[in-house]
Amino acid sequence: MGAVYCTQAAWQPMIDQGYGRIIMTTSAAGLYGGHGLSNYAAAKIAMVGLMNSLVLEGRKRGITVNSIAPMAMTRMSKDAMDDKTGPLLKPEFVTSIVALLASEDHKGTGDIIATGAGYYSKIAIVEGAGVYFDSDVPPSPDAIAERFEEICDLSAARPFPDAFAAVADAMRNVLRNLKNK
Numbered sequence: 001m002g003a004v005y006c007t008q009a010a011w012q013p014m015i016d017q018g019y020g021r022i023i024m025t026t027s028a029a030g031l032y033g034g035h036g037l038s039n040y041a042a043a044k045i046a047m048v049g050l051m052n053s054l055v056l057e058g059r060k061r062g063i064t065v066n067s068i069a070p071m072a073m074t075r076m077s078k079d080a081m082d083d084k085t086g087p088l089l090k091p092e093f094v095t096s097i098v099a100l101l102a103s104e105d106h107k108g109t110g111d112i113i114a115t116g117a118g119y120y121s122k123i124a125i126v127e128g129a130g131v132y133f134d135s136d137v138p139p140s141p142d143a144i145a146e147r148f149e150e151i152c153d154l155s156a157a158r159p160f161p162d163a164f165a166a167v168a169d170a171m172r173n174v175l176r177n178l179k180n181k
Contacts, residue, residue: 003047007054011063020063021102024051026112027069031123048112048125055110056162064109066101069123070094071116088117110161126157127166132177 003024014020029037030044047067054065073081073089081089097115100106112123131150133139144151160166 014063015061018062022065023101024067026067067112069114124159126159128154129156
């Protein structure tokens with residue numbers, strides 16, 4: 001809850017001045033899961049949901065909100081590192097991206113950046129093209145199973161700017177398929 005309380009305290013002053021930079025910290029455990037880390041993972045993926053909502057609220061107010069998913073040697077991670085990997089994961093490699101995201105010149109918002117050991121990569125939440133079942137009754141589990149590979153196909157995946165856009169896109173597909181009936 002530390003990130004929530006800190007953001008809450010800074011939010012109104014940022015609105016008042018028409019400018020602000022917030023960098024949330026998520027993790028690979030939150031984004032992809034980690035054995036024995038369910039509580040930690042849940043808290044870290046929550047940072048992404050918080051970021052996504054704050055992006056929408058802050059965009060027109062000069063406030064950017066981004067997240068990092070750092071890979072660094074810390075007290076929490078040191079036991080999982082070997083002698084070869086650990087020294088590569090210096091926290092200094094994480095600070096450079098934080099400095100960029102916090103800078104006045106950087107206008108990007110809503111980005112999740114994996115970072116560590118000189119590696120930097122954008123992470124995205126995307127949705128596949130999906131499938132439509134042409135029926136007036138809900139499809140059976142077997143019918144869904146038959147098309148599950150197609151449902152899970154991400155070859156035409158795309159991001160959405162917010163929940164409304166994702167739901168609106170799905171409903172457009174439903175209505176398009178109903179018209180073709």
